Amino acid sequence: MAGISLGTAACSSSEQTQATELSASESVASFADASIKEAAAQYKYLMSRLPQDRLPKTYHAERDELETSGSEWWTSGFYPGTLLYLYEETGDQALYDEAIRVLGLLEKEQHNTSTHDLGFMMYDSFGNVHRIKPSPAYKQVLLNSAKSLATRFNPKVGAIRSWDSAPEDFIVIIDNMMNLDLLFWATKETGDSTYYDIAVTHANTTMQHHFRPDNSSYHVINYNPATGEVQEKKTAQGAADESAWARGQAWGLYGFVDAYRETKDENYLQQAQRIADFTLHHPNLPQDKVPYWDFNAPGIPDALRDASAAAITASALLELNLYVGETKKKEYLQAAESILRSLSSETYMAAPGTNGGFILKHGVGHKPAGTEVDVPLTYADYYYVEALKRYKALAEKEQA
Numbered sequence: 312m313a314g315i316s317l318g319t320a321a322c323s324s325s326e327q328t329q330a331t332e333l334s335a336s337e338s339v340a341s342f343a344d345a346s347i348k349e350a351a352a353q354y355k356y357l358m359s360r361l362p363q364d365r366l367p368k369t370y371h372a373e374r375d376e377l378e379t380s381g382s383e384w385w386t387s388g389f390y391p392g393t394l395l396y397l398y399e400e401t402g403d404q405a406l407y408d409e410a411i412r413v414l415g416l417l418e419k420e421q422h423n424t425s426t427h428d429l430g431f432m433m434y435d436s437f438g439n440v441h442r443i444k445p446s447p448a449y450k451q452v453l454l455n456s457a458k459s460l461a462t463r464f465n466p467k468v469g470a471i472r473s474w475d476s477a478p479e480d481f482i483v484i485i486d487n488m489m490n491l492d493l494l495f496w497a498t499k500e501t502g503d504s505t506y507y508d509i510a511v512t513h514a515n516t517t518m519q520h521h522f523r524p525d526n527s528s529y530h531v532i533n534y535n536p537a538t539g540e541v542q543e544k545k546t547a548q549g550a551a552d553e554s555a556w557a558r559g560q561a562w563g564l565y566g567f568v569d570a571y572r573e574t575k576d577e578n579y580l581q582q583a584q585r586i587a588d589f590t591l592h593h594p595n596l597p598q599d600k601v602p603y604w605d606f607n608a609p610g611i612p613d614a615l616r617d618a619s620a621a622a623i624t625a626s627a628l629l630e631l632n633l634y635v636g637e638t639k640k641k642e643y644l645q646a647a648e649s650i651l652r653s654l655s656s657e658t659y660m661a662a663p664g665t666n667g668g669f670i671l672k673h674g675v676g677h678k679p680a681g682t683e684v685d686v687p688l689t690y691a692d693y694y695y696v697e698a699l700k701r702y703k704a705l706a707e708k709e710q711a
């Protein structure tokens with residue numbers, strides 16, 4: 312497979328430099344193929360270890376224990392979503408059949424109004440299967456999920472409530488940007504603009520209050536639910552209230568790229584670029600571009616890395632590059648390629664038959680709580696496979 316041309320503006324007079332760039336990107340494309348094959352084999356191993364009524368969450372190597380969850384946990388959509396991506400890339404029916412089996416466990420969450428995570432849970436699972444093999448039944452599950460999510464919107468605040476807490480608090484986390492795609496989809500399917508309006512209002516409120524002057528974002532904003540005023544700006548999963556939690560930056564980037572795709576509002580594109588530029592030019596971003604779990608983590612350079620933040624960032628950049636001019640396009644593509652090279656190396660990608668069947672090692676879930684620290688994570692795998700798939704699609708388009 313041919314690689315993606317990174318542009319020749321900087322080397323138009325040098326055929327040799329151009330050839331080097333192309334051959335470098337060619338090798339990324341071919342290891343994307345190899346990584347997808349390995350990932351599919353790993354997920355068949357994970358599948359073989361999974362209890363029938365549970366979903367994978369993480370793996371504890373020291374006791375060879377797969378940690379699982381029920382369908383209500385926020386990560387429940389990633390396992391079937393990853394299986395579906397891998398099925399699309401390999402054509403392996405066993406992966407598809409396993410995804411369909413698991414969707415049966417997940418289906419009841421369409422009526423869950425106690426979480427904002429329905430985008431992650433339902434759009435990454437049912438959304439993908441409906442994209443691949445559309446059916447009225449999947450569509451209904453997705454529409455019910457969008458309705459459930461919309462119940463959490465407060466027009467006074469202009470946002471969807473993330474976590475249920477004390478009635479005088481209204482907590483919105485940056486992660487919530489990731490749930491808007493389900494709402495955009497619902498308006499496209501039904502013609503009912505309510506969902507679109509909620510998504511846009513949420514994105515605008517987030518843009519107004521979540522970001523600092525340096526374009527990093529707070530993890531948590533606590534609004535007054537009666538007046539919409541900001542009561543607190545803080546963290547839950549980051550190192551400190553004023554720090555830049557790495558996955559939060561990645562969720563924001565990905566979410567604003569989504570919002571731009573669906574609205575074509577230039578403000579969202581600019582916000583996405585500001586986040587990308589904060590991340591890629593941060594002095595604490597390591598050379599392999601896999602960030603520390605927090606850009607301000609104590610102990611840098613010995614702090615833990617978060618492969619999930621890297622995977623989400625790579626996938627987002629592989630879409631963002633489509634919307635920007637040549638110079639930025641080249642920068643974002645190169646950064647995404649660097650991340651994919653790093654994640655596909657033995658430092659981060661598990662050897663076949665290890666890691667409990669998860670694809671990537673070294674994710675950080677919730678460091679301050681001491682949970683899921685330096686472990687595999689379903690969402691690291693999902694966005695890594697998505698990024699590989701996006702990379703291959705770009706390379707194929709370039710070739711056509």
Ligand code: GLY
Nearest residue numbers: 385486548558676
């Ligand atoms: N949405 C939770 C997380 O990113 O850990």
